[in-house]
Amino acid sequence: MIWNCGKHKIEYGKKVLIMGIVNVTPDSFSDGGDNFVPEKAVQTALKMEKEGADIIDIGGQSTRPGHIPVSDKEEWSRLEPVLKKLMGKISVPVSVDTYYPYVAEKAVKAGAAIINDVSGVISKDMAKVVKNSNAGWIIMHNGDGDIAEVKEFFEKAVKEAEELGIHKNQICLDMGIGFGKNRQQDMSLISNITIYKLKEFPLLLGTSRKRVIKEGTGQENPKMRIYGNIAADTAAIFGGVDIIRLHDVEKEKQGIYMAEALKKNVK
Numbered sequence: 641m642i643w644n645c646g647k648h649k650i651e652y653g654k655k656v657l658i659m660g661i662v663n664v665t666p667d668s669f670s671d672g673g674d675n676f677v678p679e680k681a682v683q684t685a686l687k688m689e690k691e692g693a694d695i696i697d698i699g700g701q702s703t704r705p706g707h708i709p710v711s712d713k714e715e716w717s718r719l720e721p722v723l724k725k726l727m728g729k730i731s732v733p734v735s736v737d738t739y740y741p742y743v744a745e746k747a748v749k750a751g752a753a754i755i756n757d758v759s760g761v762i763s764k765d766m767a768k769v770v771k772n773s774n775a776g777w778i779i780m781h782n783g784d785g786d787i788a789e790v791k792e793f794f795e796k797a798v799k800e801a802e803e804l805g806i807h808k809n810q811i812c813l814d815m816g817i818g819f820g821k822n823r824q825q826d827m828s829l830i831s832n833i834t835i836y837k838l839k840e841f842p843l844l845l846g847t848s849r850k851r852v853i854k855e856g857t858g859q860e861n862p863k864m865r866i867y868g869n870i871a872a873d874t875a876a877i878f879g880g881v882d883i884i885r886l887h888d889v890e891k892e893k894q895g896i897y898m899a900e901a902l903k904k905n906v907k
């Protein structure tokens with residue numbers, strides 16, 4: 641199965657893909673400031689690629705609970721120098737985490753292949769950017785909702801996107817762990833992927849260092865939640881998730897590889 645993302649044809653389904661997170665922000669909940677300097681962000685992205693990341697996701701705005709949104713111009717001012725320094729040095733597809741059509745358009749022109757849109761809305765303006773660039777579009781459920789609500793949103797979102805001229809092979813779906821949901825809803829969504837996953841679309845899981853991992857493990861320090869994350873990854877892999885978005889590529893890939901090996905032996 642192929643996910644069309646600009647010049648990249650991303651094969652999914654045979655193995656779980658790893659999306660490495662690079663936050664170019666001063667205030668992200670777990671790593672704010674770590675990669676705020678463009679040169680450091682580029683180094684981190686290249687290191688993640690070397691460690692085994694299949695996609696690099698770069699964000700210029702925190703989406704943690706209680707964050708103060710920055711303007712589209714400010715977000716682009718953070719992303720632009722990173723993309724300029726990174727393109728030509730990296731071979732894996734680059735995703736940009738934004739819900740601003742202005743930023744998305746600038747990013748794809750600068751070489752980004754995927755728009756990771758956390759808005760939870762099928763915007764005509766964003767659809768226009770995706771259609772004109774042939775970029776991949778990650779559409780996320782944002783807000784309160786359990787299995788039935790997420791499945792209904794996925795079905796409606798895909799229909800709306802296709803009506804706006806987006807080919808289904810450009811679309812990836814994300815259940816939106818931690819975005820407007822309580823921890824029980826998060827747990828239920830991680831544990832029951834087979835119920836709401838749409839077969840013709842890749843599904844992305846993003847639980848890395850989030851509150852749901854704290855809920856299950858009791859670990860207060862986000863950077864120390866790696867073991868809880870591996871457990872969540874394993875449950876999701878057995879449910880059929882295709883892409884996992886994470887911070888700790890080198891460590892977490894061990895859990896992903898092992899979960900895949902075990903899944904292949906299910907009778």
